[in-house]
Amino acid sequence: MRILIIEDETSAYENLKAILQELYPNIEILGNTQNVAKTVEWLKERRQPDLLFMDIHLSDDSAFAIFDRIDVSIPIIFTTAYDQYAIEAFRVNSIDYLLKPIKAADVKRAVEKYRRFSQTEISQYIARLTKFSTDKQFKDRILIPYRDKLMPVAVKDISFFYTNDRNTTVYLKDGHTYPYAKTLEQIAKDLNPDVFFRANKQFLIRRDSVADITIWFDNRLLITLDTTTPEHLYVSKNRAATFKEWMTQGE
Numbered sequence: 447m448r449i450l451i452i453e454d455e456t457s458a459y460e461n462l463k464a465i466l467q468e469l470y471p472n473i474e475i476l477g478n479t480q481n482v483a484k485t486v487e488w489l490k491e492r493r494q495p496d497l498l499f500m501d502i503h504l505s506d507d508s509a510f511a512i513f514d515r516i517d518v519s520i521p522i523i524f525t526t527a528y529d530q531y532a533i534e535a536f537r538v539n540s541i542d543y544l545l546k547p548i549k550a551a552d553v554k555r556a557v558e559k560y561r562r563f564s565q566t567e568i569s570q571y572i573a574r575l576t577k578f579s580t581d582k583q584f585k586d587r588i589l590i591p592y593r594d595k596l597m598p599v600a601v602k603d604i605s606f607f608y609t610n611d612r613n614t615t616v617y618l619k620d621g622h623t624y625p626y627a628k629t630l631e632q633i634a635k636d637l638n639p640d641v642f643f644r645a646n647k648q649f650l651i652r653r654d655s656v657a658d659i660t661i662w663f664d665n666r667l668l669i670t671l672d673t674t675t676p677e678h679l680y681v682s683k684n685r686a687a688t689f690k691e692w693m694t695q696g697e
Contacts (some may be wrong), residue, residue, distance in 0.1 A: 447473045450488070450495040452512075453525065454480040454505040458546065462499060462525070465550045470557065481506040486515045497560060498522045499544075521568055523556045541571065584638040590616060590624045597624070601641075605673035607633055607650040617673050619655065643692050645669065645681050653693060 449466065453459040459478045466473055476495055479485040481504045489512075500522050502509050512518065524543040541563070542556035563571070588604075589596045605619045609630050616626045626633070630650045634642065637650075645651050651671060658670035667681040667689060681689045 447497060448476055448493075448495040449473055449497050449499065450476045451478045452480075452485050452498060452500040452504070452509065453478060454501060454503075458501070458525070458548070462548055462553070465548065465553045466557075469550060469554055480504065482509065482511045482515070485509075485512055489516060489518070489520075494520055496520070497541075497557075500524055502526045521560055521563070521571065523560065585636045588616075588626075588636075590626055592624055599624075601637065605652055605655040605671055606675070608676055609648055610676075611647075615676075617675075619673060621673060640692075640695065643689060645679060645685070645689065648677070649675070649679050651679070656693065659693075 447470065451459055451462055453462065463475050463478075466475060476492075477488075479488050483506060485504075498518075498520050500509050500512075502524055503526075509524075521541050523541050525546060525548060526543060527546045541560045544552050544556060585601060587598050587600050590599055591597075599616065599618065603618050603620070605617045607626070607630055608615050608617060614626045614628060614630065614633070616624045618624075630644065630647075634644055634650055641653055643651055643653065651669070655671045655673065656669060657672050660668040660670070662668045662680065665683040665686060667686050669679045669681060671679065
């Protein structure tokens with residue numbers, strides 16, 4: 447069995463490699479790729495392994511970004527530091543998953559599960575995985591540099607992002623505000639467009655933060671949010687129809 451380990455933490459890679467070699471002395475560990483770019487390059491240029499062990503969070507992006515760049519037809523065992531609730535969404539689409547810190551008994555369970563799969567079952571699994579993995583994975587929290595720390599903030603607690611062309615600020619539903627060194631364009635790429643809407647050049651707003659909509663002059667919309675805004679928030683006439691559709695769609 448030929449295995450590639452996709453893992454950006456050296457200690458985690460060495461631990462998994464040692465466990466596999468202890469359990470299965472005849473397997474071939476082909477190496478370790480630490481980010482999306484290197485993994486894509488490796489899989490494009492080399493003979494395909496039989497099995498992938500894949501950490502979900504890599505140094506340059508989510509591992510799911512790999513599937514946006516190449517077709518992957520190799521069974522995968524995911525590794526993750528998430529708890530079971532967080533990984534429920536993709537549990538049925540993987541051979542198995544290993545929760546860090548990884549233990550030998552968990553590795554053995556996952557590999558033996560893979561070995562029991564028939565070729566038909568593997569093909570069906572790959573089809574499910576490919577469909578699932580092409581779905582964009584959006585962030586459910588962001589890290590905000592604050593003083594000498596990184597503060598994790600849940601996306602569900604954000605009311606809106608505001609920029610004045612020089613600085614961006616995060617406004618939370620509880621009234622707290624924090625500077626955030628990203629543009630609205632950069633922020634929007636990581637957030638679910640069903641939940642966040644670029645209302646205009648200054649505002650990126652969360653749907654459940656919209657408290658009131660007023661039809662204004664020239665068919666503009668005046669939007670009132672659940673948190674006080676630094677200036678009036680208008681949606682232009684040209685964007686009004688798109689905004690109203692966004693407000694009424696299901697997530």
